[in-house]
Amino acid sequence: MPAQPPDRIQSVLETVLPSQVPRRDGEDLSAWLTEASASVATLRARAPAPDRLGGLLVEHLLALAEGPVSQGLLRSPGRAVLLGELARNLADPGRINQGRKQTCAPTCVETYLGITDPGEYARVAVGLCSPDGTVTLADGNFILQRDGDAPLLWEEVEGDRSPISRLIQVAAMEAASADHDYDNAADAQLDGAGLSAGSGMDLAAFDTLIEAVTGVAWERWRRVEHGFLEMLHGQGVGAKPLGLDDLLGATEASLAGGDFAFATLVPAGVDPRRLARAMGGFDPRASLDEIEAVDGPVHMKGHKVRIVGLDREAGTVRFDDPLDPDVSWMGLGATLEDASGVCAMPLQTFLECAADFSLRSDFWPTPAS
Numbered sequence: 001m002p003a004q005p006p007d008r009i010q011s012v013l014e015t016v017l018p019s020q021v022p023r024r025d026g027e028d029l030s031a032w033l034t035e036a037s038a039s040v041a042t043l044r045a046r047a048p049a050p051d052r053l054g055g056l057l058v059e060h061l062l063a064l065a066e067g068p069v070s071q072g073l074l075r076s077p078g079r080a081v082l083l084g085e086l087a088r089n090l091a092d093p094g095r096i097n098q099g100r101k102q103t104c105a106p107t108c109v110e111t112y113l114g115i116t117d118p119g120e121y122a123r124v125a126v127g128l129c130s131p132d133g134t135v136t137l138a139d140g141n142f143i144l145q146r147d148g149d150a151p152l153l154w155e156e157v158e159g160d161r162s163p164i165s166r167l168i169q170v171a172a173m174e175a176a177s178a179d180h181d182y183d184n185a186a187d188a189q190l191d192g193a194g195l196s197a198g199s200g201m202d203l204a205a206f207d208t209l210i211e212a213v214t215g216v217a218w219e220r221w222r223r224v225e226h227g228f229l230e231m232l233h234g235q236g237v238g239a240k241p242l243g244l245d246d247l248l249g250a251t252e253a254s255l256a257g258g259d260f261a262f263a264t265l266v267p268a269g270v271d272p273r274r275l276a277r278a279m280g281g282f283d284p285r286a287s288l289d290e291i292e293a294v295d296g297p298v299h300m301k302g303h304k305v306r307i308v309g310l311d312r313e314a315g316t317v318r319f320d321d322p323l324d325p326d327v328s329w330m331g332l333g334a335t336l337e338d339a340s341g342v343c344a345m346p347l348q349t350f351l352e353c354a355a356d357f358s359l360r361s362d363f364w365p366t367p368a369s
Contacts, residue, residue, distance in 0.1 A: 009040055009083065012065040016080035024160045036084030039091035049119035052138045052215065060122035061087060068131050076151035077163045085164045086125050090118050094340030097324035098169065099161030100279050101187050105201035105304040106172035107322035108262055109210055110165060112306060116259070117214075124213075128167045138215030142208070144171040147184065157187070159279070160324065176205035176212075203264070203356065206304065210262075210358065217361040221247055223354070242365065247357055250365040251310050261307040262358040263319070265350070267330045278325035302355060308342060317350045319343055 013036050018029045027035070040061070043049075049057040064083050073082060089096055093114035098107040114121045120138060127135025133146025147170050152163050161169075166184070173182040173189075180189035180197050191197040201209070203220065210218050221242060251261045309318030324341035328334050332353060334345040 009061055009065050009087075010037060013037060013040070013080050013084050016078065016084065020076070020078045020081050022077065022081065022085065022163065023154055024162075032084065036087055039084070039087040042091040043087060043118075049117075049122075051117075051119035051123040053123065055119065055123060057090065057119040057122045060119070060126045064126050064129060067126075069129050070131055070133060070146065070149050072149040072151045073129055076153055081163060082129055085162045086122065089114055089125075089162055089164055090122060092340075093118075094320075094338075094342075095324070096162065096165050096322075097160060097341065098322045099159030099166075100157045101159075101161065101169070101184070102199040103169045103173060103187075103201070104322045105206045106169045106176070106209060107165070108304045108306045108320070109172065109206075109213055110168050111320065111322065112210075112260060112262075113213055120213075125164050125168060128171055133171075137212040139212045140215070142175065142212030144168075144175050146171055147174060147182075172209055173201060176201060176209040200302070201304075206262075206358070214360070218358055219361050219364040221357045223356065244351060246365040247359075248310065248312060250359055250363050251307060251357065252312070254359055254363040255307070255310060257363065259360060259363065262304060263307055263350075264302045264304050264355045265330070265353050266302050266355050267332055267353050270329065270331060274327055274329035274331075277327045278323050278329035305343075307357075310347070312347065315347045316344055317347050319345070319350075 013033060016029065016033060016036075021027060021029050021032045043057060043061070051057070051060070061083065064086060065079070069079055069082070073079075077085075093111050096107060096111045096114060098104055110121075113124070124135050124137070124144065127133075128144060128146045133149070135144050136142070137144060146167060152166060154163075158166065170182065170184045173184075177189055180191060181194075182188075183190050186196070188196045188199050203222075207218060207220060254261050303321075305319040305321055307317060307319050309316075311317075318337070319342070321336075321341040321343050323329075324339070325336060326339070328336040328343065330343075330345075332345060332349045334343050334349075336343050
């Protein structure tokens, strides 16, 4: 029987060095290589996953294994780690998280893409790893650009975020907020003068990103806007605005159709100790004593989540928290269900702290008369 040709992807994975293994979950080289190899096997066993241009997921893995890659990324984290982490994110998108960065919105979009369109996720990731670091998204116009050619060195503030996720999230933060320059080290949006203009991704930037990534239109419901339109309608001005019942029905239809919805939660009165644990450290420079000494509740300006389940009869909603916390931190009756960050919350409480909902336009409802 003729000898089998070597597995080109596995051969590259086996070049990983102990010093290159991502500092996540306490894995050593053997554990990381086992998981990466198993992920490749899982992807090969699935039905072919084409990207938006007709390329296949496995072809993108081979391109990353053998094709040109940024010199900085070859130095760190290295080709083997990039390849293995891409395979692992694709085989288990639930492991994708924001680390200790305020990148919840692009993390939600990244996870969504990994679940709904893995071939496209692979194309985007490999494009960002290429020497020029650019990739055009599904809408045909929006371009993601890698942030320079420096090696990706792990720092404590990265937490458990994968190097592949770091590339995608940083590029998304930079591109979606056209008026600002995102600085990953500072985790801040900088204005033209290089001064901090805040952190995170605003609603308009999220809309831009999700439509560019999917190539389809999305709609957003905002609580503040809804209240204003309700007031006008009560005075006989304008049409009746979309109500919560309509919105929840559309969310159920989206989930039943194999899609998801997004929401921005604004939980008040968060226990800082629990938030510290959820983020792997309230401040990487602070000692545990300093964390415990923080007094008073934390009021968050907003945290983007992906809705994965809704049961109106039982009065519960399930969502994926991009922090992937190991403890339930929001309060409000929220409970953590698994290590991928899926949480459950009473529906009424969820609605009270949801500032907005986003759904694909083809699931968007017509307001009830």
